[in-house]
Amino acid sequence: xxxxxxxxxxxxxxxxxxxxxxxxxxxxxxxxxxxxxxxxxxxxxxxxxxxxxxxxxxxxxxxxxxxxxxxxxxxxxxxxxxxxxxxxxxxxxxxxxxxxxxxxxxxxxxxxxxxxxxxxxxxxxxxxxxxxxxxxxxxxxxxxxxxxxxxxxxxxxxxxxxxxxxxxxxxxxxxxxxxxxxxxxxxxxxxxxxxxxxxxxxxxxxxxxxxxxxxxxxxxxxxxxxxxxxxxxxxxxxxxxxxxxxxxxxxxxxxxxxxxxxxxxxxxxxxxxxxxxxxxxxxxxxx
Numbered sequence: 001x002x003x004x005x006x007x008x009x010x011x012x013x014x015x016x017x018x019x020x021x022x023x024x025x026x027x028x029x030x031x032x033x034x035x036x037x038x039x040x041x042x043x044x045x046x047x048x049x050x051x052x053x054x055x056x057x058x059x060x061x062x063x064x065x066x067x068x069x070x071x072x073x074x075x076x077x078x079x080x081x082x083x084x085x086x087x088x089x090x091x092x093x094x095x096x097x098x099x100x101x102x103x104x105x106x107x108x109x110x111x112x113x114x115x116x117x118x119x120x121x122x123x124x125x126x127x128x129x130x131x132x133x134x135x136x137x138x139x140x141x142x143x144x145x146x147x148x149x150x151x152x153x154x155x156x157x158x159x160x161x162x163x164x165x166x167x168x169x170x171x172x173x174x175x176x177x178x179x180x181x182x183x184x185x186x187x188x189x190x191x192x193x194x195x196x197x198x199x200x201x202x203x204x205x206x207x208x209x210x211x212x213x214x215x216x217x218x219x220x221x222x223x224x225x226x227x228x229x230x231x232x233x234x235x236x237x238x239x240x241x242x243x244x245x246x247x248x249x250x251x252x253x254x255x256x257x258x259x260x261x262x263x264x265x266x267x268x269x270x271x272x273x274x275x276x277x278x279x280x281x282x283x284x285x286x287x
Contacts, residue, residue, distance in 0.1 A: 029207035031189045031241075033168055034232035034283050035074035036094055039082040039225070041150055046077050049148040053111040054096070054104070055166050070096065072208040073168030074232075074283065083225040085151020090220045090275045091228055093120075093145070093153040095169040095210075101142045101158035104166070105130050108146045120145035120153070122199035134158075150227045170203075170210030171231060174220050175273050178202055178213035184272065185211055188245070189233065206233075222274025230268070230276035238265045238281035245269065 040046045047066055050056045056068040056075060068075035073096075086093055098104045109115055115130040121143065125132040132143040142158040157169055175181045182204050185191050191204035191211055204211045223230055235241045242256040253276075254268035264282035271277060 030236045031191075032207050032234050032284075033072050033171075033209035034234035034278070034280050035076050036228060037076040037078070037230050037232060037278065038152065038227055039080045039150070039229050040077045041079075041081050043077050043079055045149040046152075048111065049113060049152065050075050053107050053113065054154075071164045071167040076232075078229075082150050082227040082229075084221060084227070086153040086226065086228050087151065088221055089223050089226050089228065090173055090175060090271075090273050091171060091223055091231060092174045092214070092220075093155050093172050094228070094231075095155035095157060095172060095212075096166050097140075097157045097159040097162055097169040098166045099158075099160055099162060099164075101131055101144055101156060104156055105144050105146075113149075114147045115144060116147055116153075117144045122201065124199060152227055168209065170212050172201075172212040172214065173273075173275065174214050174216040176216055176219060178215050181271075181273060182211070182213045188248075188250075220274065222270065222276065224270070224274075224276040230278050232278040232280055232283070234283050235279050235281055238267065238279055241279065242267045 038046060043066060047058065047068065050068040051058045056070050059067045059069050066077065073094075105115060109130070117130045117132055118127045121127050121132040125134075125143070127133070130144055134140050134142055139159050139161060140157045141160060144156045146154055146156065148154065155169075155172065173181055179202065182193070182202055186193060186204050189206060191206050194203035194205055194210070197203075200214065202213050204213075239256050239258065242252060245252065250269055252267055252269045254266070256265065256267045258265040264280065266281075267279045269277055269279075
């Protein structure tokens, strides 16, 4: 499929980067979060959002294409006008936890990006000065929502006890039957069910990554071509994993490919609701 060709080329080049220091994907398990891949009208503006404003670590591929590194998530970009924002698609937003939410929200506003906590916070959450107040004894003490370039939507959660200033936290899916979507992600990726619900949100968890699911009144658009083009999972023994997908009548948009010289394997497929997914084996070597 033509839409996949630029993505494959961009992804393969990551293996050419010299690797030193600790890996960015340090969660351990058969399936962990790998990356989020965005379409960008202006890559410099995306870098200003992810690096200068949120504090991600700037890096490059071997061909000079920029990448942003967060603990347990890599941000990929390609220069292509998106067909729509994240809101309205099956992946409504991605989330990062921060040590100091007030400082992060102030940086977002000072950089000229829009805070939308007042309209995007779950029902019943009191919002004061762009921050949703979270009560209780849990690790999260506040939430906020921001819009980046091209309609990127991110949730920020304050977790003051974490070691890193900012880290990947969860992916939030919207659909008409969130319980069905959660059950599918648990079955396919081995995510563990998260008991109960908070503000109508149900969840499941992979090592180092939460998967949240909310109800939508109508079918959501698929992600391919939009600002968040696809999400990525890093998978142990990817070839066997893709063979297992095919036995469950899941058609791969891009079949399993192993490139020994690059130390990387990839595959692509689309979930039943339209979320475009890349599977990788080897991105855990990126530093």
